[in-house]
Amino acid sequence: MKSDKINIRQIAELSGVSVATVSRVINQNGRFSKETERRVRAVIEQNNYMPNGMAKALRTSHMPAVGVVVPDILNNHFARLLLALEKRLFAIGYSTIICNTDESAEIEAGHMRMLAAQQVVGVILISGRCLYQMGDGLPVIYLDRRPEGLTQDTVLIESDNEAGGYMAANSLIGQGCQRMGIVLSSHLDSNHNARLQGFRRALSQAGLSIDPELVIDTNSSSFETARCAVAEVLQRGKRPDGLVCTTDELAVGSILGARDAGKAVPDDIMVVGFDDSSIAEAYNPPISSMHQDIEQMAEYSIEVLKALMKGEELKQRQFHLPTYLVERTSGRRKS
Amino acid sequence: MKSDKINIRQIAELSGVSVATVSRVINQNGRFSKETERRVRAVIEQNNYMPNGMAKALRTSHMPAVGVVVPDILNNHFARLLLALEKRLFAIGYSTIICNTDESAEIEAGHMRMLAAQQVVGVILISGRCLYQMGDGLPVIYLDRRPEGLTQDTVLIESDNEAGGYMAANSLIGQGCQRMGIVLSSHLDSNHNARLQGFRRALSQAGLSIDPELVIDTNSSSFETARCAVAEVLQRGKRPDGLVCTTDELAVGSILGARDAGKAVPDDIMVVGFDDSSIAEAYNPPISSMHQDIEQMAEYSIEVLKALMKGEELKQRQFHLPTYLVERTSGRRKS
DNA sequence: TTGAAAGCGCTAACAG
DNA sequence: CTGTTAGCGCTTTCAA
Numbered sequence: 001m002k003s004d005k006i007n008i009r010q011i012a013e014l015s016g017v018s019v020a021t022v023s024r025v026i027n028q029n030g031r032f033s034k035e036t037e038r039r040v041r042a043v044i045e046q047n048n049y050m051p052n053g054m055a056k057a058l059r060t061s062h063m064p065a066v067g068v069v070v071p072d073i074l075n076n077h078f079a080r081l082l083l084a085l086e087k088r089l090f091a092i093g094y095s096t097i098i099c100n101t102d103e104s105a106e107i108e109a110g111h112m113r114m115l116a117a118q119q120v121v122g123v124i125l126i127s128g129r130c131l132y133q134m135g136d137g138l139p140v141i142y143l144d145r146r147p148e149g150l151t152q153d154t155v156l157i158e159s160d161n162e163a164g165g166y167m168a169a170n171s172l173i174g175q176g177c178q179r180m181g182i183v184l185s186s187h188l189d190s191n192h193n194a195r196l197q198g199f200r201r202a203l204s205q206a207g208l209s210i211d212p213e214l215v216i217d218t219n220s221s222s223f224e225t226a227r228c229a230v231a232e233v234l235q236r237g238k239r240p241d242g243l244v245c246t247t248d249e250l251a252v253g254s255i256l257g258a259r260d261a262g263k264a265v266p267d268d269i270m271v272v273g274f275d276d277s278s279i280a281e282a283y284n285p286p287i288s289s290m291h292q293d294i295e296q297m298a299e300y301s302i303e304v305l306k307a308l309m310k311g312e313e314l315k316q317r318q319f320h321l322p323t324y325l326v327e328r329t330s331g332r333r334k335s
Numbered sequence: 336m337k338s339d340k341i342n343i344r345q346i347a348e349l350s351g352v353s354v355a356t357v358s359r360v361i362n363q364n365g366r367f368s369k370e371t372e373r374r375v376r377a378v379i380e381q382n383n384y385m386p387n388g389m390a391k392a393l394r395t396s397h398m399p400a401v402g403v404v405v406p407d408i409l410n411n412h413f414a415r416l417l418l419a420l421e422k423r424l425f426a427i428g429y430s431t432i433i434c435n436t437d438e439s440a441e442i443e444a445g446h447m448r449m450l451a452a453q454q455v456v457g458v459i460l461i462s463g464r465c466l467y468q469m470g471d472g473l474p475v476i477y478l479d480r481r482p483e484g485l486t487q488d489t490v491l492i493e494s495d496n497e498a499g500g501y502m503a504a505n506s507l508i509g510q511g512c513q514r515m516g517i518v519l520s521s522h523l524d525s526n527h528n529a530r531l532q533g534f535r536r537a538l539s540q541a542g543l544s545i546d547p548e549l550v551i552d553t554n555s556s557s558f559e560t561a562r563c564a565v566a567e568v569l570q571r572g573k574r575p576d577g578l579v580c581t582t583d584e585l586a587v588g589s590i591l592g593a594r595d596a597g598k599a600v601p602d603d604i605m606v607v608g609f610d611d612s613s614i615a616e617a618y619n620p621p622i623s624s625m626h627q628d629i630e631q632m633a634e635y636s637i638e639v640l641k642a643l644m645k646g647e648e649l650k651q652r653q654f655h656l657p658t659y660l661v662e663r664t665s666g667r668r669k670s
Numbered sequence: 671t672t673g674a675a676a677g678c679g680c681t682a683a684c685a686g
Numbered sequence: 687c688t689g690t691t692a693g694c695g696c697t698t699t700c701a702a
Contacts, residue, residue: 005471007695018673023697030698031671053452054393055695058678063389065432065453073421074414074613083408086435090442095449097400098433100421107425114430117388118400136340223617252617259619278409282558282587284594284619342679353689358681365682366687390679393694 006047015043026051057119066305067115069099069108070126075221076277077247077292081126081144084298092302094121103188105129122305127189139308141301146190155308157300157319161191164290164323165198168244168272171288171325173206175270175333177242181214183230183254184246185221192246195274199244214240218250226253227260234261241269248273248280251287255330265330272331280328288331290323297321341382350378361386392454401640402450404434404443405461410556411612412582412627416461416479419633427637429456438523440464457640462524474643476636481525490643492635492654496526499625499658500533503579503607506623506660508541510605510668512577516549518565518589519581520556527581530609534579549575553585561588562595569596576604583608583615586622590665600665607666615663623666625658632656 012019017036024030025040032040043049057063068085070078086096097120099111108129115123116134123138127145131154134140141155150156172180182199184192196215203210216233218225230243230253243258245251251273255265265271265285273280276291300319307314325331343361347354352371359365360375367375378384392398403420405413421431432455434446443464450458451469458473462480466489469475476490485491507515517534519527531550538545551568553560565578565588578593580586586608590600600606600620608615611626635654642649660666 005695008697009695019696020673020675020698021671024672027697033671036671050448050452052393052454052695054389054396054398054454055678056697058387058389058393058680058694059696059698061389061678067430073408073418074411076409079409079414082433083435086408086433090434090446090449093449095402095432095434095453097430098417098421099425099430100418111425113385114425114428117385118430119387119389249617255619256617279614279617282584282591282614284590340679343681344679354680355682355690356688359688362681368687371687387679390694391681393678393696394680394682396694 005052006049008049008051011040011043011047011049014047015040061119063119063121064093065095065097065118065120067097067099067111067118067120067123068126069101069111069115069123069128071101071103073098073100075249076279077275077294078126078144080277080294081298084294085124085301088298088302092306101129103129121309124301124305139305141304141308143297143301144191153317155304155314155317157297157304158191158321159292159297159323160320161194161323162198162201164274164292165195165244165246166202167198167323167325168195168274168290169199169202170206171327171331172242172244172270172272173202173208175242175331177270178208179211179214179240180208180242180244181211181216181233181238181240182244182246183216183218183226183250185218185225185250187217187219189221195244195246211238211240213238221247221249223249223253223256226250227257230254230257231260232257234258234263243269243271245271245273248275248277248287248289251289251330252279252283255283255285255287266332267334270331270333272325276326280326283330285330286328288328289326291326292323293321340387341384343384343386346375346378346382346384349382350375396454398454398456399428400430400432400453400455402432402434402446402453402455402458403461404436404446404450404458404463406436406438408433408435410584411614412610412629413461413479415612415629416633419629420459420636423633423637427641436464438464456644459636459640474640476639476643478632478636479526488652490639490649490652492632492639493526493656494627494632494658495655496529496658497533497536499609499627500530500579500581501537502533502658502660503530503609503625504534504537505541506662506666507577507579507605507607508537508543510577510666512605513543514546514549514575515543515577515579516546516551516568516573516575517579517581518551518553518561518585520553520560520585522552522554524556524581530579530581546573546575548573556582556584558584558588558591561585562592565589565592566595567592569593569598578604578606580606580608583610583612583622583624586624586665587614587618590618590620590622601667601669605666605668607660611661615661618665620665621663623663624661626661627658628656 273289280287280289608624615622615624
């Protein structure tokens with residue numbers, strides 16, 4: 001039970017050199033003879049010495065960790081973003097501190113404080129709610145949702161949600177839908193509103209009117225809520241033939257709600273979702289969905305983070321990525 | 336652009352006290368007058384000073400962070416465990432470093448090295464592959480899967496998978512199934528084998544024989560693989576009337592595979608899954624599934640971690656939690 | 671090519 | 687009640 005951690009000084013003594021030399025060998029900087037290196041490495045090996053990351057971080061004032069703040073890691077879309085980020089961060093030697101907020105502004109703020117205290121080199125907020133200015137120049141990147149109070153200077157990476165909503169609606173129009181509705185939950189996610197705008201634009205452009213009762217704005221993103229809301233609208237006698245849903249979870253709820261009301265998808269009502277999450281592919285019926293380029297979003301995030309860490313000026317602070325439709329059974333006429 | 340971080344000494348000077356006093360005020364230990372406290376707090380406030388966590392961690396040799404290693408955060412079951420852990424850790428002031436391994440032993444080992452270097456106070460491996468002995472007494476907790484080389488001393492928290500498999504099979508037997516099969520992917524997860532054991536025990540106890548061709552062992556946990564495997568078996572003329580699946584994802588694949596082969600669930604074949612993940616509830620048809628007590632698993636993990644951090648002796652090192660069936664459409668006869 | 675020494679920012683004796 | 691001081695383990699000048 002040798003619970004006393006061995007440190008660089010002991011390695012130095014055992015190798016018969018100074019701590020400076022050991023440090024040089026470990027970090028491969030400065031100069032040292034082949035022979036010295038061999039000896040030091042041997043001692044390190046034997047004692048399976050591992051430098052103390054905290055001391056190193058303190059000394060260099062560089063903590064190799066970044067915080068990723070996310071509303072809900074159970075949500076497949078967020079989880080994909082998180083995973084794409086984590087892989088890239090690991091690849092360049094950073095660890096990922098994960099902070100789940102449950103959509104609570106207080107918890108979000110609490111996590112931000114903790115991250116700042118831990119001296120992380122940057123924070124990526126997936127669907128962050130508001131702007132943070134953490135004293136010194138801690139890089140903060142907003143991903144996937146516009147925070148309140150967004151300015152020109154804020155780094156924002158998101159899909160072109162308006163265009164996505166437009167394309168989703170258009171795909172259904174192309175399938176011949178005439179009485180289209182939209183299922184969204186706008187209360188906490190600005191993206192849903194952008195998608196709604198696109199939806200409106202497509203319908204207006206096609207000369208279709210929008211029945212306000214078919215703009216179904218649920219106050220929760222759960223599929224059960226959507227299910228009830230959709231079933232209720234249908235039972236009230238509304239007869240939509242197409243439903244754009246601003247997430248795949250809402251699409252699942254819509255399909256279930258339609259069934260509850262005795263309607264089949266896609267035969268009676270066509271449905272298209274958003275995010276192209278894993279359930280869209282696996283569901284019965286498979287769900288047409290707007291695909292977001294997660295990998296590219298993560299890639300940009302890391303690029304920006306690296307630039308910010310180096311103190312470089314950013315050429316571009318806001319990124320809008322195109323989406324595209326993945327067509328599946330729920331959104332097309334049977335052939 | 337006051338990019339120079341303010342430190343405790345500057346706060347001390349500005350308040351006209353010593354660093355020791357500032358430290359005492361911040362950490363609420365030692366004694367100090369109300370008046371001093373007020374002054375110090377005011378200065379801290381004005382400069383929105385935040386103590387440097389790295390320095391504190393180095394000094395106290397206590398890094399308030401724990402690593403959570405997980406094969407795949409896109410998997411709903413793992414994500415739930417991760418979330419349950421993260422919430423508890425945040426509540427007691429620790430941050431969660433998330434490490435995704437993609438089931439790769441090398442990546443897992445790489446993450447373990449990184450965590451050890453960062454001096455985290457403990458590591459929780461969700462479905463870790465092998466035993467780790469990280470030099471000094473870094474607490475390592477295995478959650479949800481037995482690592483290779485498991486010993487008495489290893490801390491292991493898992494569901495009683497054998498019993499779970501037994502109950503799943505029994506539920507189908509209770510529904511009148513006679514020709515039962517099992518869909519699993521045993522190559523990387525010992526739990527699947529345990530569930531298979533339970534399955535065998537139930538069938539043998541009920542006097543049912545097992546057709547080896549209905550032990551469908553896919554080499555991937557993806558639903559697509561299961562779908563193909565199940566469809567293929569059915570097309571070969573096999574006629575199972577019940578399928579136990581060792582995960583919900585495999586259950587989804589089985590349902591799709593059955594449909595591909597012209598069979599309906601539950602009418603022709605009844606299906607029960609494992610994990611009671613979110614898709615089980617949302618799927619069409621809803622999938623009967625064995626529920627695991629995620630919250631309790633997380634709770635035990637944190638309890639053990641806290642005990643280990645305090646250097647206490649553990650009363651119990653291995654935990655086996657009961658599972659129970661959540662019955663849904665896929666696993667019961669229509670009434 | 672190497673070593674000595676000065677801290678990074680903080681905590682915790684130990685004195686007063 | 688408060689201040690002085692010695693490090694935590696490491697990197698990095700500056701000399702040798």
